[in-house]
Amino acid sequence: MIRFEKVTKTYKDKKAIENIDLEIKHGEFVSIVGVSGAGKSTLLKLIFGEEKVDEGKLYIDDIDIASLADEDIPYLRRKIGIVFQDMKLLPKKTAYENVAFAMEVAGYPKDKITHDVSKILDIVGLKDKTHNFPDEMSGGEKQRVAIARALAHKPVLLIADEPTGNLDEVNSFEILDLLQKINQLGTTVLLATHARDLVNKIQKRVITMDKGRISMEQAKGHYKL
Numbered sequence: 001m002i003r004f005e006k007v008t009k010t011y012k013d014k015k016a017i018e019n020i021d022l023e024i025k026h027g028e029f030v031s032i033v034g035v036s037g038a039g040k041s042t043l044l045k046l047i048f049g050e051e052k053v054d055e056g057k058l059y060i061d062d063i064d065i066a067s068l069a070d071e072d073i074p075y076l077r078r079k080i081g082i083v084f085q086d087m088k089l090l091p092k093k094t095a096y097e098n099v100a101f102a103m104e105v106a107g108y109p110k111d112k113i114t115h116d117v118s119k120i121l122d123i124v125g126l127k128d129k130t131h132n133f134p135d136e137m138s139g140g141e142k143q144r145v146a147i148a149r150a151l152a153h154k155p156v157l158l159i160a161d162e163p164t165g166n167l168d169e170v171n172s173f174e175i176l177d178l179l180q181k182i183n184q185l186g187t188t189v190l191l192a193t194h195a196r197d198l199v200n201k202i203q204k205r206v207i208t209m210d211k212g213r214i215s216m217e218q219a220k221g222h223y224k225l
């Protein structure tokens with residue numbers, strides 16, 4: 001699904017990503033760990049087209065993304081759902097409306113939106129918060145709305161960059177369980193995190209980054225620095 005071939009990304013004269021070779025297959029759950037500044041977010045930004053590759057090739061579903069014109073980037077993004085540390089929900093919209101809005105923007109018909117949003121809110125365990133506003137929800141609940149929103153256009157890949165960065169341990173584990181459930185339902189998941197306990201619990205593939213390079217690969221990994 002994703003293939004990096006000797007990819008380098010440089011900001012001014014600083015190499016944020018250097019000579020990365022990496023392949024991620026459909027259906028995988030991959031954690032990316034490493035100290036602050038190691039290049040985790042940059043790696044993810046290259047995949048969803050927020051930053052461009054300077055050297056090497058990056059293929060997504062066999063498409064060389066360097067060959068995409070700027071106007072094609074939205075089509076790439078349609079395959080991908082993105083969740084960040086700060087959830088950026090619309091404050092004046094309910095959980096339902098935040099998710100529905102993402103589908104309206106993508107042009108789905110109204111009856112499909114009504115059907116899908118309640119199904120997605122059920123998957124993320126928020127049925128009873130459907131009509132609550134963000135300031136009436138806990139951090140963990142808000143993050144679940146953000147995940148529901150990222151799933152609204154049925155992405156084949158979910159990218160989560162420090163999704164538990166603002167959450168306590170209990171909520172972090174709940175978000176992790178949810179990401180695993182989403183993965184079991186067939187979506188490829190890429191998780192960047194500092195949270196050692198989370199990665200150790202998953203027992204899935206772990207990629208450790210250090211100074212823009214992959215310093216370690218583990219099939220059923222533990223977070224080591």
Ligand SMILES: Nc1ncnc2c1ncn2[C@@H]1O[C@H](COP(=O)(O)OP(=O)(O)OP(=O)(O)O)[C@@H](O)[C@H]1O
Pocket residue numbers: 011012014015016034035036037038039040041042043
């Ligand atoms: N827009 C930018 N302009 C210049 N340098 C940048 C930019 N974004 C990132 N960098 C640099 O690239 C390197 C990698 O940053 P990146 O954000 O990918 O790290 P990270 O592993 O996600 O760190 P963190 O754990 O703190 O989120 C860092 O040295 C950072 O300072």
Ligand SMILES: [Mg+2]
Pocket residue numbers: 040041042161
């Ligand atoms: Mg980061």
